[in-house]
Amino acid sequence: MRIATFNINGIRAARRRGFEQWLRERDPDVVALQEVRARAAAIPPGVFGGYHLAYDEGVHAGRNGVAILTRHAPDAIRTWSGTALVRGPGEVHTDTAELDPVPLARGLREFAAHGRYVEVDLADAPITVASLYLPKGGLPAHLQKPGRMREAPDGGARYERKMRFLDGFARQLTRSRRDAGARGRDLLLMGDLNIAHTRHDVRNWRRSNQVEGYLPKEREWFGSILSPRTLVDVVRSRNPDTDGPYSWWSWLGQSFANDVGWRIDYHLATPGLARAAVSAGTDREPAADKRMSDHAPVVVDYEL
Template sequence: MPSAKPLRIASVNTNGVRAAYRKGMGDWLATRDVDILAIQEVRASLDDLEGLLGPDWNILHDAATAKGRAGVALASRKAASIHRVELGAEEFDSAGRWLEADYEVNGRLVTVVSTYVHSGETDTPKQVEKYKFLDAMLKRMPELTTHSPLAVVLGDLNVGHRTLDIKNWRGNKKHAGFLPEEREYFDRILGAEGTADYNAGGGLGWIDVGRKWAGEVEGPYTWWSQRGQAFDNDTGWRLDYQLASPELAASVTDYAVDRAAAYDQRWSDHSPVVVDYAI
């Protein structure tokens, strides 16, 4: 990885990487000078990823148990020193949803996690699985910062933490993605909204880079429904995060959501989140 510039880490839910490439993902990636790319909802094989990204990328992939579902990947210019995919109890199926890797950057160890949290569905077994996954995340995240003070958990976390994170939050208070129980998990990670330690080392000590950078404003949203005029009206949700350890968060020099210029230029229903870290 280049040492003359910050480490650029991008994350995106592709909603199927093969379809995303057919619609223009490769053109976006070719212009963004990304060092580490985290992908969620890969829905493809490692061979597919290698064929699409090409030989300049070192690719790690964890497929879902059910073929054609979920799937997470990390692609980097420099190979990882080690990677891990286990999350939670042995009987818990986290396949295709959690991929950790260690990278050496300017003599420092940086741990990057690409994760895809379940979307859930209120009062169904899908929501139970979502809570199991979030419980496992909460247990693992303190271990990550013990392993490396430079760590980032990024991806589609499928929860809007605050009212600022969802345009139509009033209409979604009883829907998965904005349930009080889900939002409380983020309180435990980042500190509770309205408290002095929110996003300032509270909770488990992690920092929501997007909110820290954007400030107290609506959005910037990262997902819009494909139905109706949601994208054109910017009626979105901020579901895609980069949650960084305090030391890594302190090194951020730029944050961007690469929102498409128009609806017909989108290659996923999510937009990439791109962050520069000066390590």
């Protein structure tokens, strides 16, 4: 079973850059998408081919939005908002479906309507698949230096917001993993986590210790959700002690050409499923002008 995660940075832009061709040629069985960035009515007709779609667009127009594409209609769909756009192949309706409510861990309520999380129970495999778009965050107040930041200083507000999300999501993730296990399913969490875990996940790691996404507390949190008995970083398990494979590069300068990237897009799987991975990596485009997004798809083949 081929499973992919891809932050597409806008479905309309990704389509212009070749998303449909990638989907046809790679032919994944399941795809988790982040930053779809489109209202239901604005999703280009036919862009998802013959896949079933479960999509939480969120309340912020032009931002966020997470989806999962599957070959077969999923057995169940869950979002934090309690609603989702559910479409079969060829359907174009824009009506959202009311879903069974998901009890949220403490601290996540403020993020519930932001279009950051959707999960489905696959119909053709005993797996619960989740797509997550974790907030990018910012710098803590003591690291903010006016004139040396691309964004205006905010006193650490974006950093604190991300920390609140991480705190609540750790509890929610434990609940999701246990609930999946109780249903006889593995859990596969995929998406853009906006954190590079180790120095092998950032090309310029020495310079990045004071950069959001590689801050010590972020990396410590990432390590706390992984263990051989809970969740395994599948791509790293298949590529130990090597730099990358990176999944994000800045649009600026020669970052892509020089492979100055970050690995921030992940497959995190319960141990049984992680052991079934037979290949894992990123679909890095051959040249900068061929890129579909500032991220690359992360694709894993599982022998189930």
